[in-house]
Each structure stands twice: as C-alpha cells, then as structure tokens.
Amino acid sequence: MRRADFYIGLGLLAVALVYFQQSFSILRGFASDRLGPAFFPRMLALLLAALALTLIIRAGAGRSDPSRPPTIRAGMLAAVLGVLVLYAAVLPALGFLIATPLMLAAIIWSLGLRAWASLAAAALGVTVVLWFVFARMLHVLLPPGLL
Amino acid sequence: MLERFALGAEIAFQPLSLLMMLLGVAWGILGGALPGISGSIAMALLLPLTFGMNPAVALMMLAGVYIGAMYGGSITAILISTPGTPGAAATVIDGYALHKKGMSGKALGVSLITGTIGGIVSVFILVALAVPLSKVALAFGPPEYFALGAFGLALISSFVGRDLVKGAISAVLGLIIATAGTDPFSGTPRFTFGAIDLLSGVELVAGMIGLFAVSEMLHQIAEGSAWERIKGKFTTNLPTLVELWRLRIATFIGIVMGTIEGLLPGGGGAIAAFISYNEAKRWSKHPEEFGHGSLEGIAAPETANNVVTGTAMIPLLTFGIPGSNGAAIMLAAMLLHGIRPGPQLFQGTPQIVYGLFVGMLIANVMMLVLGFIALRPSIAIVNVRPPLLYASILALVLVGAYSISNRMFEVWVVLITGIIGYGMRRFGFNILATVLGLVLGFMVEANLRRSLLISLGNPWVFFTRPISAGLLAFAIFTLLWPIVRQVRDDRRARRALAPTQA
Numbered sequence: 055m056r057r058a059d060f061y062i063g064l065g066l067l068a069v070a071l072v073y074f075q076q077s078f079s080i081l082r083g084f085a086s087d088r089l090g091p092a093f094f095p096r097m098l099a100l101l102l103a104a105l106a107l108t109l110i111i112r113a114g115a116g117r118s119d120p121s122r123p124p125t126i127r128a129g130m131l132a133a134v135l136g137v138l139v140l141y142a143a144v145l146p147a148l149g150f151l152i153a154t155p156l157m158l159a160a161i162i163w164s165l166g167l168r169a170w171a172s173l174a175a176a177a178l179g180v181t182v183v184l185w186f187v188f189a190r191m192l193h194v195l196l197p198p199g200l201l
Numbered sequence: 202m203l204e205r206f207a208l209g210a211e212i213a214f215q216p217l218s219l220l221m222m223l224l225g226v227a228w229g230i231l232g233g234a235l236p237g238i239s240g241s242i243a244m245a246l247l248l249p250l251t252f253g254m255n256p257a258v259a260l261m262m263l264a265g266v267y268i269g270a271m272y273g274g275s276i277t278a279i280l281i282s283t284p285g286t287p288g289a290a291a292t293v294i295d296g297y298a299l300h301k302k303g304m305s306g307k308a309l310g311v312s313l314i315t316g317t318i319g320g321i322v323s324v325f326i327l328v329a330l331a332v333p334l335s336k337v338a339l340a341f342g343p344p345e346y347f348a349l350g351a352f353g354l355a356l357i358s359s360f361v362g363r364d365l366v367k368g369a370i371s372a373v374l375g376l377i378i379a380t381a382g383t384d385p386f387s388g389t390p391r392f393t394f395g396a397i398d399l400l401s402g403v404e405l406v407a408g409m410i411g412l413f414a415v416s417e418m419l420h421q422i423a424e425g426s427a428w429e430r431i432k433g434k435f436t437t438n439l440p441t442l443v444e445l446w447r448l449r450i451a452t453f454i455g456i457v458m459g460t461i462e463g464l465l466p467g468g469g470g471a472i473a474a475f476i477s478y479n480e481a482k483r484w485s486k487h488p489e490e491f492g493h494g495s496l497e498g499i500a501a502p503e504t505a506n507n508v509v510t511g512t513a514m515i516p517l518l519t520f521g522i523p524g525s526n527g528a529a530i531m532l533a534a535m536l537l538h539g540i541r542p543g544p545q546l547f548q549g550t551p552q553i554v555y556g557l558f559v560g561m562l563i564a565n566v567m568m569l570v571l572g573f574i575a576l577r578p579s580i581a582i583v584n585v586r587p588p589l590l591y592a593s594i595l596a597l598v599l600v601g602a603y604s605i606s607n608r609m610f611e612v613w614v615v616l617i618t619g620i621i622g623y624g625m626r627r628f629g630f631n632i633l634a635t636v637l638g639l640v641l642g643f644m645v646e647a648n649l650r651r652s653l654l655i656s657l658g659n660p661w662v663f664f665t666r667p668i669s670a671g672l673l674a675f676a677i678f679t680l681l682w683p684i685v686r687q688v689r690d691d692r693r694a695r696r697a698l699a700p701t702q703a
Binding site: 108130145161180188196 | 249250252253364366367369370373374376377380384386387389390391392419422423424586587588589591592593595596597599600601603604607609612613616620627628629646649650651653654658
C-alpha cells in the first residue's frame with residue numbers, strides 16, 4: 055500500500071489546506087467566546103496536515119505496510135455506484151414508485167443475477183414493502199414524481 | 202431507586218414496547234445471521250423507523266436489535282463457518298468443528314444460553330456501575346469532558362486497527378465533518394459552502410448509515426466472497442444443567458472480558474470474544490478439545506459479546522462516550538430525540554434510563570425464546586441470493602436516509618459517506634474512529650471552548666485539575682505506546698540480526 059499511502063497522504067494534505075483556508079471565511083459572531091468558531095477547525099487542519107505528512111514521509115521512506123490491497127470486482131462496483139448515483143439524481147423527478155423498482159432491477163442485474171422471474175419479483179416486491187412501511191405506516195412523504 | 206425501576210418497568214411492559222422489542226430482537230437475529238450485517242448495521246438500518254416513536258421505546262427496540270444480533274452472528278458461524286457478525290469470529294473455530302461432528306444443535310444451544318446469561322448479567326453490571334458513575338460524572342466540568350473525549354479518541358485511534366497514523370487521521374476526519382454547519386457558540390455558519398441544507402450540519406444518523414452500512418455493502422460487492430448455502434434442517438438444543446455447570450469458568454471469563462471491552466470505546470465485542478476464547482483455553486481442564494469442538498470454546502466468546510451489549514452502555518449513559526459501535530448508534534438515536542446522555546439524564550428523565558435497563562432484561566429473555574423460533578427464518582434469509590439481498594438493503598438504506606427529514610440531502614450524505622467509508626476500509630483506515638470523531642466532535646469542541654472561557658484563556662486549566670490531567674496523561678500514553686513498542690521491536694530485531702551479519 056506504499057504508493058496508495060503516498061497519494062492518499064497528498065490528498066489529505068490538500069484537504070487540510072482547503073479546510074484551513076476556508077476557516078478564514080468564517081464570520082465572527084457578536085456573542086462569541088475567546089477562541090471563536092475558527093480556532094478548533096484550524097487546530098484540526100494543522101493536526102491533519104501533520105498526520106498526512108507523516109503518512110507521506112513514511113511511504114516515501116518505505117516504512118509503510120508493503121502488502122497490496124486485495125483485488126476488487128471494479129466493474130461491478132462501478133456499475134452499482136453508477137446506478138445508486140443515477141437513482142439519487144432522478145428520484146425527485148421520476149418519483150419513488152417508478153425509480154425504485156428500476157434501481158433494484160439494475161443493481162440485481164449488475165451483480166450478475168439473470169433469473170428474470172426472481173429479478174422482477176424482488177424489484178417489485180421490495181418496492182411495495184418499502185412503500186408500505188415508509189409511506190403508509192410511518193407517513194413519510196416519498197417523492198411522488200410523475201405519479 | 203426502586204420507584205425508578207417501577208417507572209422503567211411501566212414503560213417497558215406496555216404492549217407497544219414489548220411488541221417493538223420483539224420485532225427488534227427478531228430483526229437483530231436475522232441481521233446478525235447475515236454475513237456482513239453486524240449488530241450496529243442492523244441497528245443503523247432500523248434507525249429511520251424509530252424517529253416517530255417515544256424515545257424510551259426507540260432505545261429499547263434498538264437495544265433489542267443489538268442483543269439479538271449477538272446470537273444471530275453465531276448461527277452462520279456454526280453452520281457455514283462464516284461469522285455473521287465480527288463478534289462471532291471466535292465462535293467459528295469450535296462452532297464449525299461441532300457442526301462437522303453433527304452437534305450443531307448443541308452448539309447453537311450453548312451460544313443461546315450463555316449469550317442470554319451474559320446479556321442478563323451485563324444488565325446488572327450496567328446498573329451497578331452506571332448509577333454510581335453518573336454521580337461521579339456530576340463532578341465533571343468542561344475540562345474533564347474535553348479530556349475524556351480526547352482520551353476516547355486516542356484510545357480508538359491506537360488500539361482498534363493496526364496503524365496509529367491512519368487511526369488518528371480517521372478520527373480527525375470525523376471531527377472535521379462534525380464542524381460543518383452552524384457553530385453552536387456564536388451561531389455563525391461555517392464550512393457550509395453556501396448550501397442551505399448544510400446549515401444544520403451533517404446529520405449524525407445519515408453519516409453513520411453511510412459509514413457503517415453503505416460502506417459494508419460496497420465492500421461486499423467489490424471484495425466479498427459468496428458464502429455457502431445452509432443445507433439441512435437444524436434445531437436448537439439447550440445444554441443440560443450438568444453440561445452448563447462445566448461451562449462456568451468459560452462463561453465467567455467471558456463476563457470479565459466483555460465488561461472490560463464494553464467500558465472502553467472500541468470494537469463491538471470482537472476483541473473480547475477472542476481474548477475470552479484464548480483465556481478459556483488456558484484455564485480449561487480440557488484445553489486439547491479447543492479447536493476440535495469444545496463447548497467451552499463457544500461459551501466464552503458468546504458470553505463475552507453479549508456482555509458487551511450491556512456494559513458498552515455504561516460510558517454512553519454516564520458520560521456520553523459510546524463503548525462500542527452499537528452504543529454509538531444508540532447515541533445517535535438519543536441525540537435525534539433530543540436526549541443528552543449524562544448525569545442529568547438519570548435525574549431528569551429516569552423513565553428513559555430505567556426503561557432501558559428493564560427493557561434490556563426483557564429483550565434478553567425474548568432472545569432466549571426467539572432463538573428457537575427464529576432459527577429457520579434466519580437460515581432462509583442467509584440462503585437468499587446475495588444480489589437480491591444487497592439490492593434490497595441498499596434500497597432500504599436510501600429510503601431510510603430520505604425519511605430522516607424528507608429531503609434528498611441525506612440521501613447524498615449517505616452515498617458520499619458510504620463511498621468514503623469504503624475507501625477508508627480498503628486502505629486500512631479506521632471507520633470506527635471516524636464515527637467516534639463525528640459523534641464526539643461537538644462535545645470536544647464545546648468543552649474546549651467552555652474550559653478556556655472559565656479559565657479566562659489559561660490553557661493550564663486542563664493540567665491543574667487532577668481528573669482532567671489524569672485523563673490527558675492516559676491519552677498521551679495511549680498514543681505514545683505503539684511508537685515505543687515499534688522502536689523496541691525494531692531494536693530487538695536488529696540485535697537478533699547482528700550476530701549473523703558479523
């Protein structure tokens with residue numbers, strides 16, 4: 055994980071810098087205390103920067119864990135993430151009852167199940183159960199969308 | 202004291218409370234049996250359903266899930282050698298050996314009965330320690346609370362997971378996420394990037410669902426291996442009294458280890474389960490049976506992980522520091538209902554605390570009964586094909602996130618924290634530390650600022666007060682210890698190499 059650690063360290067350093075810089079745009083309220091709303095965030099930014107540097111130096115000096123992370127099913131993961139993000143994007147427009155069975159079917163299909171009957175049954179069945187529990191029993195206003 | 206228990210029992214024995222606890226325990230057993238769904242994930246999935254409930258009932262139900270999951274985890278550990286929860290990892294060793302000998306029923310029975318004993322004993326330990334400790338907590342001022350928060354974060358960064366630097370980074374990230382929103386002191390917005398949705402900060406429940414549940418689903422999809430189907434029919438056989446008496450030492454060890462792990466912030470009983478397994482082997486009259494199907498090898502870890510369900514509530518209820526990931530979910534549920542843990546909780550709303558005490562006793566008894574009934578449904582759900590399971594759980598997570606405040610914002614929070622959590626998990630970071638940072642962020646910052654307010658800006662206030670100084674000394678020791686150990690090990694390794702090089 056040496057290379058990964060090195061780049062993760064750089065990324066975290068960037069996060070710390072942006073976070074530190076953002077702390078200067080906090081307005082100081084009238085009724086504030088001695089330290090103000092920016093002190094603790096700045097302290098955390100410095101702490102994160104120091105830790106990120108440690109990670110980078112350790113990886114550069116070859117002292118971090120040399121084992122590689124296990125291989126992943128990248129295609130499957132990307133497909134599922136894509137479906138989830140797309141679902142969140144279209145849910146308000148399409149509505150819960152239309153978007154959810156499509157999302158379920160797409161995920162089940164991406165995960166390699168091709169038995170159409172159980173795929174359709176699960177997509178519809180889970181949607182109905184969730185709708186019943188959340189909309190009917192808990193009175194959550196699920197996005198109506200087109201319906 | 203007694204009238205407070207009566208108050209608690211009044212709530213816990215209401216038909217609605219009993220029903221919700223029964224559903225909670227059943228949900229916990231099913232979730233616990235599923236590989237990948239730990240007790241805390243099962244609790245997180247149920248959280249959105251508890252918003253509308255009376256807070257006392259919501260907490261009892263969540264505690265029921267936690268308790269049920271500890272037994273559920275052993276079902277898959279015993280029948281297919283795959284721990285359903287991390288706490289059941291040690292149970293695999295002898296559980297699966299017994300299964301191969303055709304003694305699965307007995308293994309399940311021992312897990313169920315020792316788990317119930319552990320769970321009930323832990324409620325008594327909880328009452329015995331939490332009530333006096335809540336009085337100690339009264340003496341805590343802002344500097345002590347700040348030091349306690351720092352100690353908890355230091356402990357989880359250095360002892361959970363193998364990498365101190367990555368553990369500390371994880372904790373700091375959690376604290377950073379917690380600073381987004383409106384500053385509680387001055388009322389000014391910070392790190393909202395102009396988004397109105399962020400003014401109230403990152404909802405704790407959404408962050409936890411993302412970090413615990415979504416990241417685990419992504420992990421299973423990307424790296425998980427399929428588990429076996431459970432074939433055949435099984436029944437739970439309780440051990441006879443004579444058999445149970447032979448397990449007394451293993452059970453006792455489990456109680457001691459579970460109590461210690463519960464008191465310290467950290468894992469969900471997995472460490473206590475392993476230590477108990479090893480100690481039970483050391484103290485056993487038949488250590489040679491361990492690994493080949495010893496009932497003691499099941500009793501020790503299964504007692505330990507159930508004891509954690511009660512003892513992890515001790516630091517949570519008295520100081521607001523969760524002793525396990527399950528307790529962290531309980532804290533999120535409390536904050537959501539506007540309950541602040543601490544001594545005021547014992548004084549102001551005893552029905553919630555004592556309701557939880559009585560409720561946890563009832564839930565343990567329910568587990569003993571449901572352990573028989575829920576075995577077959579648990580096997581059925583474990584045999585559901587993973588794609589159907591993962592898709593359903595992800596759908597439940599997203600709808601649950603939406604229902605937190607009827608808007609899309611939490612859905613995005615859950616997805617983003619889920620992706621971050623998966624990345625952290627993959628590269629050896631420590632999700633538990635992030636969750637604890639997220640949970641304690643407000644408490645640590647508020648008490649830091651309050652301390653300096655009362656000390657008129659003098660930072661020595663943390664070191665001149667004995668409790669605060671002691672806690673900070675522990676925190677520093679916890680962080681330095683892994684470094685000292687590393688240097689010592691390096692030196693030893695070099696010394697061992699030296700003669701061969703000469």
